[in-house]
Amino acid sequence: MVRSITFTIDSHLANVALVAMSLRSICSLVALSPEELDELEIGVVEALNNVIKHGYDNTPGLPVTTAVTLEDHQVTVQISDRGKRIPAELLDRARTSCLDMDTDDLTKLPEGGMGLRLIISSANSLEYHVDDGINTLILEKIF
Amino acid sequence: MEPSDSDLVETTHHEGVLIVRLLTKRLDASVAPRFKTAVTDHIASGHQYLVLDLTAVDFMDSSALGAVVSCMKAVGSRGSLAISGAHGTVMKLFKLTRLDRVLNLHDTPEGAAQAIKPS
Numbered sequence: 001m002v003r004s005i006t007f008t009i010d011s012h013l014a015n016v017a018l019v020a021m022s023l024r025s026i027c028s029l030v031a032l033s034p035e036e037l038d039e040l041e042i043g044v045v046e047a048l049n050n051v052i053k054h055g056y057d058n059t060p061g062l063p064v065t066t067a068v069t070l071e072d073h074q075v076t077v078q079i080s081d082r083g084k085r086i087p088a089e090l091l092d093r094a095r096t097s098c099l100d101m102d103t104d105d106l107t108k109l110p111e112g113g114m115g116l117r118l119i120i121s122s123a124n125s126l127e128y129h130v131d132d133g134i135n136t137l138i139l140e141k142i143f
Numbered sequence: 144m145e146p147s148d149s150d151l152v153e154t155t156h157h158e159g160v161l162i163v164r165l166l167t168k169r170l171d172a173s174v175a176p177r178f179k180t181a182v183t184d185h186i187a188s189g190h191q192y193l194v195l196d197l198t199a200v201d202f203m204d205s206s207a208l209g210a211v212v213s214c215m216k217a218v219g220s221r222g223s224l225a226i227s228g229a230h231g232t233v234m235k236l237f238k239l240t241r242l243d244r245v246l247n248l249h250d251t252p253e254g255a256a257q258a259i260k261p262s
Contacts, residue, residue: 013173020169020202038232042239045204049172106216106245111209114240118205121239 003029004069009048011062011081016048019066023077030070032143040075040141043122046115047079047137055083055135075141085135086116091128094120148181160256161190165200170233172206179210183217191222192261196252198228203236212242223247225255 005026009015020041027037048064056062062083069076094116120126123139130136151174155162163182167174185193195211197203211226218224225247229237237243249255 013171016171016173017169035235038235039239041202041232042204042236045171045202049204049206053172106219109212109215109242109245111212111216112205114205114208118236118239 002069002071004067006065006067008063008065010060011052011056011058011064011083012060013049013052013058015064016045016052019048020045023066023068026068026070027075030072030075030143032075032141036141036143039122040077040139043119043139044077044079046118046122047077047139050086050115050119051079051081051083051135055081055085057084073143075143077139077141079137079139081135082133083135085130086128086137090116095126148177151177152181154185157194157253157256158260160192160194160260161185162194162196162252162256164196164198164252168199169202170197170200170207171202171204175204175206175210178207179213182210182214186214186217191218192224192256192259193218193222194225194227194249194252194255194259196227196255197233198230198252200228200233201231203233205236205240208236208240208242211246215246222261223259225249225259227252227255 009018023041023044051064052058065080067078124142125140127138151167153164153166170178215224227249229248237246249258
């Protein structure tokens with residue numbers, strides 16, 4: 001059986017927790033493991049932060065829509081916005097680079113730029129497209 | 144309404160180490176800048192040996208992780224920064240980013256303070 005819910009938050013970082021907590025509750029309906037749910041929550045939060053911080057430049061009052069679809073062995077999260085799109089080169093770089101960082105030198109540890117790679121590593125697949133000014137990021141978690 | 148820093152962290156001392164205990168369940172992008180400022184202010188005021196106690200934190204995102212890294216850099220080689228109580232999604236994030244290899248992780252704030260206390 002396929003079940004789906006869609007909700008929209010205002011583009012304020014404090015609202016991201018509303019989606020994250022809702023996602024946790026919704027996913028309790030399927031057999032996603034706690035570890036898989038942790039991964040998905042990290043990915044969805046990073047994706048929403050990315051929309052608000054970079055897509056909307058932290059401008060409040062703009063809509064960010066999240067649709068969650070539950071199937072027997074898959075959770076799909078679709079995040080849509082009308083902000084600036086993720087630059088293709090950033091997405092390509094994140095897809096081809098790993099999260100492993102130079103941990104030998106404290107001064108080289110990154111303080112940012114981890115979000116996209118965390119989004120990619122959180123799901124089994126990631127799709128991103130722009131249609132009629134609407135950016136849509138789709139995360140699929142198979143369990 | 145923006146909470147004050149006293150709603151975000153509380154501090155105690157143990158063996159000459161400042162223990163910064165997080166009071167929020169979610170250490171995320173919405174509070175990361177205030178968290179970073181609260182901790183780096185303590186470092187700037189002379190506290191070079193610190194423990195960040197994350198026992199109460201159920202979730203951390205990369206913005207908060209960046210703030211932790213920034214705190215580590217602020218301490219640098221002049222002192223030491225350890226982390227206690229990391230669990231669940233927080234530990235998952237540390238492992239995903241491989242930062243678990245460089246963070247000084249301990250189960251309890253007292254154990255962390257004992258490990259890094261100034262000689």
